Amino acid sequence: MAELGNGKKQASPEEVHPRKAFGWAAKDKSGVLSPFAFSRRNTGADDVTIKILYCGICHSDLHTAKNEWSNAIYPMVPGHEIVGVVTEVGQNVQNFKVGEKVGVGCIVNSCLSCQNCNRDYENYCPRIILTYNSLDVDGTMTYGGYSNMVVVNQHFVIRFPENLPLDKGAPLLCAGITVYSPLKEHGLDVPGKHLGVVGLGGLGHVAVKFGKAFGMKVTVISTSLKKEKEAIERLGADAFLVSSNAEQMQAAMGTMDGIINTVSADHSIAPLAFLLKTHGKMIMVGAPEKPLQLPIFSLILGGKTLAGSCIGGIKATQEMIDFAAKNNITADIELIPISYLNEAMERLTKADVRYRFVIDIGNSLTEA
Amino acid sequence: MATGLSGGKGHWTRRRQRPLDAATVCVREKVSGESTQWWSHEEEWERRRSSGRQLTSAPARSMGRRKKDFPLKYFACSPNLTVTSSNEALASASKNERYMENGNIAAASPEEVRRSPAFGWAARDTSGVLSPFTFSRRKNGENDVTIKILYCGICHSDLHSVKNEWQNSVYPIVPGHEIVGVVTEVGGKVDRFKVGDHAGVGCMVNSCRSCHECTGHQENYCPGMILTYNSTDADGTVTYGGYSDSVVVEEHFAVRFPAGMPLDRGAPLLCAGITVYSPMKRFGFDVPGKHIGVVGLGGLGHVAVKFGKAFGAKVTVISTSPSKRQEAVERLGADAFLVSKDPDEMKAAWGTMDGIINTVSAAHEVTPLLSLLKTFGQMVMVGAPEKPLEIYAFPLLLGGKSIVGSAIGGMKETQEMIDFAAEHNVTADIELISMDYVNKAMERVAKADVRYRFVIDIGNTLSAA
Numbered sequence: 026m027a028e029l030g031n032g033k034k035q036a037s038p039e040e041v042h043p044r045k046a047f048g049w050a051a052k053d054k055s056g057v058l059s060p061f062a063f064s065r066r067n068t069g070a071d072d073v074t075i076k077i078l079y080c081g082i083c084h085s086d087l088h089t090a091k092n093e094w095s096n097a098i099y100p101m102v103p104g105h106e107i108v109g110v111v112t113e114v115g116q117n118v119q120n121f122k123v124g125e126k127v128g129v130g131c132i133v134n135s136c137l138s139c140q141n142c143n144r145d146y147e148n149y150c151p152r153i154i155l156t157y158n159s160l161d162v163d164g165t166m167t168y169g170g171y172s173n174m175v176v177v178n179q180h181f182v183i184r185f186p187e188n189l190p191l192d193k194g195a196p197l198l199c200a201g202i203t204v205y206s207p208l209k210e211h212g213l214d215v216p217g218k219h220l221g222v223v224g225l226g227g228l229g230h231v232a233v234k235f236g237k238a239f240g241m242k243v244t245v246i247s248t249s250l251k252k253e254k255e256a257i258e259r260l261g262a263d264a265f266l267v268s269s270n271a272e273q274m275q276a277a278m279g280t281m282d283g284i285i286n287t288v289s290a291d292h293s294i295a296p297l298a299f300l301l302k303t304h305g306k307m308i309m310v311g312a313p314e315k316p317l318q319l320p321i322f323s324l325i326l327g328g329k330t331l332a333g334s335c336i337g338g339i340k341a342t343q344e345m346i347d348f349a350a351k352n353n354i355t356a357d358i359e360l361i362p363i364s365y366l367n368e369a370m371e372r373l374t375k376a377d378v379r380y381r382f383v384i385d386i387g388n389s390l391t392e393a
Numbered sequence: 394m395a396t397g398l399s400g401g402k403g404h405w406t407r408r409r410q411r412p413l414d415a416a417t418v419c420v421r422e423k424v425s426g427e428s429t430q431w432w433s434h435e436e437e438w439e440r441r442r443s444s445g446r447q448l449t450s451a452p453a454r455s456m457g458r459r460k461k462d463f464p465l466k467y468f469a470c471s472p473n474l475t476v477t478s479s480n481e482a483l484a485s486a487s488k489n490e491r492y493m494e495n496g497n498i499a500a501a502s503p504e505e506v507r508r509s510p511a512f513g514w515a516a517r518d519t520s521g522v523l524s525p526f527t528f529s530r531r532k533n534g535e536n537d538v539t540i541k542i543l544y545c546g547i548c549h550s551d552l553h554s555v556k557n558e559w560q561n562s563v564y565p566i567v568p569g570h571e572i573v574g575v576v577t578e579v580g581g582k583v584d585r586f587k588v589g590d591h592a593g594v595g596c597m598v599n600s601c602r603s604c605h606e607c608t609g610h611q612e613n614y615c616p617g618m619i620l621t622y623n624s625t626d627a628d629g630t631v632t633y634g635g636y637s638d639s640v641v642v643e644e645h646f647a648v649r650f651p652a653g654m655p656l657d658r659g660a661p662l663l664c665a666g667i668t669v670y671s672p673m674k675r676f677g678f679d680v681p682g683k684h685i686g687v688v689g690l691g692g693l694g695h696v697a698v699k700f701g702k703a704f705g706a707k708v709t710v711i712s713t714s715p716s717k718r719q720e721a722v723e724r725l726g727a728d729a730f731l732v733s734k735d736p737d738e739m740k741a742a743w744g745t746m747d748g749i750i751n752t753v754s755a756a757h758e759v760t761p762l763l764s765l766l767k768t769f770g771q772m773v774m775v776g777a778p779e780k781p782l783e784i785y786a787f788p789l790l791l792g793g794k795s796i797v798g799s800a801i802g803g804m805k806e807t808q809e810m811i812d813f814a815a816e817h818n819v820t821a822d823i824e825l826i827s828m829d830y831v832n833k834a835m836e837r838v839a840k841a842d843v844r845y846r847f848v849i850d851i852g853n854t855l856s857a858a
Contacts, residue, residue: 141768149768149792151744210793295781303606303614306795309786316760316783321774324798328614328672330771331796333789 038063038100041165047392048172049366050100056091058366061100062392063168065176073121073182074113075129078387080170081106081196081356082366084227084289087373089158093314098158104170105131105156106383108185108195118179126185128346129177130198131156131336133167137180145340147181148206171366173390183343186350193355196227196381197346199336200356204232204285205345206337207308208239213283216240221284221300222262225252228287228310230380231356233260238352244281246297255379268296279327281305291315298323298331306330356381362389509539512857513637514831515565516555523555523831526565527857528633530641535580538647540592543852545635546571546661546821547831549692549754552838554623558779562623569635570596570621573650573660574852583644591650593811595663596621596801598632598642610805612646613671636831638855648808651815658820661692661846662811664801665821669697669750670810671802672773673704678748681705686749686765687727690717693752693775695845696821698725703817709746711762720844733761744768744792752776759796763788771795821846827854 039045042064050061068074086103088094107129111121121127134154135147142150154161157169169175185194208214213236220236222229223246233256236243244264245256253265266273274296281300289311295318298307306329309317317331324331337345349355357380361369369382384390515526533539551568553559572594576586586592599619600612607615619626622634634640650659672678678685679700684707687697694710698721701708709729710721721727731738739761746765754776760783762772774782774796784796802810814820822845826834834847849855 146768146793207793303611309789312786312790316785318781319784319796320781321777321798324774324796325777325800326614326798328797328799330798331784331789332793333786333791333795334793335790 038166038168040064042066044174044176046168046172046174048102048104048168048390049363050102050168050171051090051097052100054090054092054097054099056087056370058090058103058171058370061102063100063102063172065168065174066163066165068113068115068176069178070115070117071178071180072115072176073111073118073127073179074174074176075107075109075127075182076112076174076387077107077109077170077172077390078385079108079192079195079360080104080384080386081199081358082369082373082382082384083196083199084373085199086169086171087370090370096158098166101158102168102171103157104172104384105129106195106198106200106381107156107170107175108191108198109175109387112174115179121179121182121184126187126191128183128185128195128198129156129170129175129181130183130202130342132339133159133177133181134162145338147338148336170386171363171384173386173392181339183339183346186347189346189350190355192360192383192385193358194346194349195383196356196358197231197349197354198342200227200231200381201235201349201354202337202342202345203310203334204228204287205235205348206341207310207332207334208232208235208283208285209341210334211283211306211308211332213241213285213306213308214239218242218282219244219280219302221246221266221281221297223247223268223284223286223297224288224311225256225260225380226287226376227356227378227381230260231354232285232287233262234354237261238348238354244277246284246300248292266300268292274300279303283308285310287311289313293318294331295320295323298329301327301329303327304329306332309333310335356383358383360385364389509639509641511633511637511639513567513569513633513855514828515567515633515636516562517565519557519562521552521555521835523568523636523835525857526567528567528637530633530639531628531630533578533580533641534643535582536643536645537578537580537641538576538583538586538592538644539578539639539641540572540574540594540647541577541639541852542572542574542635542637542855543850544573544657544660545569545849545851546664546823547834547838547847547849548661548664549838550664551634551636552835555835563631566623567633567636568622569637569849570594571660571663571665571846571848572621572635572640573656573663574640577639580644585644585649586647591652591654591656593648593650593660593663594621594635594640594642594646595648595667595807597804598624598646599627602645610803612803613801635851636828636849636855638851638857646804648804648811651812654811654815655820657825657848657850658823659811659814660848661821661823662696662814662819663807665692665696665846666700666814666819667802667807667810668775668799669693669752670700670813671806672775672797672799673697673700673750674806675799676748676771676773676797678706678750679704683707683747684709684745686711686731686746686762688712688733688749688751688762689753689776690721690725690845691752691841692821692843692846694750695725696819697750697752698727699819700814702726703813703819709742711749711765713757731765733757739765746770748773750775754778756780758783760785760788763792763794763796766792766794768792769794771797774798775800821848823848825850828856829854 044065046065049058111125135150136152159167219242222232245262246266256262284307291313511530514523576590600615601617624632688711707728710727711731718730749772
């Protein structure tokens with residue numbers, strides 16, 4: 026029996042919907058995943074059914090599976106960087122055909138009528154429904170992409186252009202839009218401007234690639250000097266700062282139009298604020314657990330901004346995928362079979378991956 | 394930090410560093426027995442002159458040579474300007490430079506650069522107690538206006554400075570940057586003022602005038618910006634503020650007061666007014682129908698409410714004290730009032746505000762205030778709490794919200810703000826005081842015991858000692 030947040034019990038995950046599905050789920054806050062049989066709804070009039078080929082592992086999957094955000098409902102099937110092929114469409118669906126390559130990101134539903142939804146900001150809808158660990162409109166749990174199939178309202182499905190590789194494109198559906206959206210919103214997509222990227226992980230490395238594609242000068246700010254060669258030679262960053270090196274940081278003071286901060290670990294942001302020019306903006310896309318300590322003078326002297334951003338709307342996600350396809354932007358991935366999943370999660374806690382694991386669902390996920 | 398010994402036993406030169414102002418200033422310190430006394434440059438000159446010693450060199454002064462460990466941590470840098478170059482630009486404008494043997498640039502003596510005697514009240518030490526003080530002002534240059542001061546507002550920053558709370562005070566300090574008076578002299582190149590006009594001076598008296606910020610009318614963000622008091626001016630002299638009988642300022646940094654604008658109630662607008670007006674315009678809080686929150690109902694807060702209403706916005710005051718509700722709603726015209734410590738009141742207002750102006754300088758929690766903002770809402774910080782703010786990241790992320798800092802405003806928008814205030818009858822609520830009440834007034838400012846700004850009636854109550 027699945028225990029819902031409101032205390033009601035309902036039919037088991039295998040029986041609540043008519044179609045059988047399978048995947049890997051976390052059963053408790055150890056976060057260890059194992060094979061899991063459940064069910065999916067039939068293809069509704071507005072729905073698209075997708076056979077999943079690849080799913081990226083996002084750090085949020087780890088946070089949620091281990092109940093680090095205190096909102097986990099078990100059993101949980103994570104995964105919101107889903108790419109696959111359409112196998113069935115509902116009668117109202119005009120924009121997708123069977124056989125097309127498509128993706129699903131972090132959102133599978135929203136109210137579609139509030140002010141935010143109407144302005145294409147479904148990511149800020151107060152009634153947003155996430156791809157996993159959320160209560161869907163019919164009261165059932167949403168299960169994510171560590172599974173063989175998914176059924177999604179067409180509004181939330183992203184078309185993958187022909188030339189975008191499916192495995193390397195999957196992480197863009199979360200990591201990509203999470204950096205692309207605020208860079209566009211805050212005018213940090215203008216050629217010649219100077220962008221700082223804090224943290225070189227799943228989000229950070231994609232931010233470097235987008236920044237270069239926008240024609241910006243990109244400086245990576247990191248705690249480890251080891252990443253310098255990688256950042257400059259492979260990812261194309263123009264410069265690299267070690268945040269603990271006071272001299273380097275001082276020399277770069279007041280040089281950046283914007284900074285995108287992808288770091289989720291607790292860290293000091295005041296030194297980063299001084300890297301900004303007058304009216305510069307620092308955008309938080311990582312969410313450290315402890316509060317940020319910010320001496321207010323670091324914002325007042327220079328009229329600087331500290332902003333937050335959370336994924337992006339569906340229209341922006343499609344735009345981002347099209348832009349990535351056009352500019353050959355993909356994630357750097359390590360493709361793994363589903364059997365490697367728990368080990369990958371452990372490596373992820375140590376940030377031991379360049380830079381995203383992607384599960385080869387199509388070739389390795391079989392019914393238990 | 395000692396920079397070397399010079400002179401006789403017990404004398405040494407100490408170099409002080411000033412945030413907000415790239416130039417460093419030397420003051421001399423003499424230790425005699427157990428007591429330590431401080432003199433400014435000016436007073437050192439007086440002592441030397443009156444002692445009859447031959448003046449072969451001025452006290453050593455560095456014009457902003459950047460040392461490796463210069464704590465620029467509070468600096469806002471412009472992309473086109475380094476700290477050093479802005480000071481060289483300023484220094485080269487001075488005709489009174491002399492190079493000393495040790496390579497430092499010496500400023501001219503105060504007598505050479507300042508001709509007119511002036512008097513005011515100054516704080517001599519970190520107790521912040523003010524007392525009569527005689528000094529001098531520069532003679533009126535071709536771009537200058539001289540203003541006989543009639544009124545000067547007491548800003549909370551004055552209190553922070555006289556007590557050295559920002560660790561950058563060089564005594565004696567003559568505070569005051571909400572100055573209003575009448576023009577008594579204009580230089581040959583001045584065209585915006587004539588003798589007899591009413592004019593005001595705010596927080597700035599100079600800037601580099603050539604950087605990206607200055608050319609964009611944002612002199613307040615110029616790295617070489619000179620403050621009205623406690624700063625080193627382009628000629629190497631210390632700036633003294635408006636708790637005095639007169640001020641000489643470049644025309645560019647003076648503000649015209651329209652006829653009919655009350656001088657006493659208008660004075661606080663020169664700091665409090667522009668500090669809230671500038672970000673309210675910049676972030677679109679001036680659009681009719683928007684819902685703006687104002688946190689804190691003091692000197693800045695009450696003016697923000699008045700401007701907000703004049704813009705046609707819906708204004709909600711957020712305060713810790715329920716006692717201010719009636720005042721806020723009935724007298725100042727706020728549309729609503731929230732007690733920040735009342736969770737039910739706050740929750741009912743979640744997600745309702747387009748923007749918030751936060752004027753509070755005391756330590757407080759900002760996370761509950763973020764919840765009041767709509768998606769993409771911005772909270773503008775104009776108050777400066779001493780301790781770092783604690784900001785939880787999630788409330789920023791979930792809603793794409795931001796926290797923005799803002800510091801005073803440029804000269805063009807200060808003039809615009811005064812003209813707008815005159816047109817819409819926006820003035821500060823003041824308590825007019827005599828000069829000799831100033832120390833008592835400072836004590837009351839520390840306790841926020843004023844509705845809402847003290848203004849010193851300089852014209853009628855400041856007399857030479």
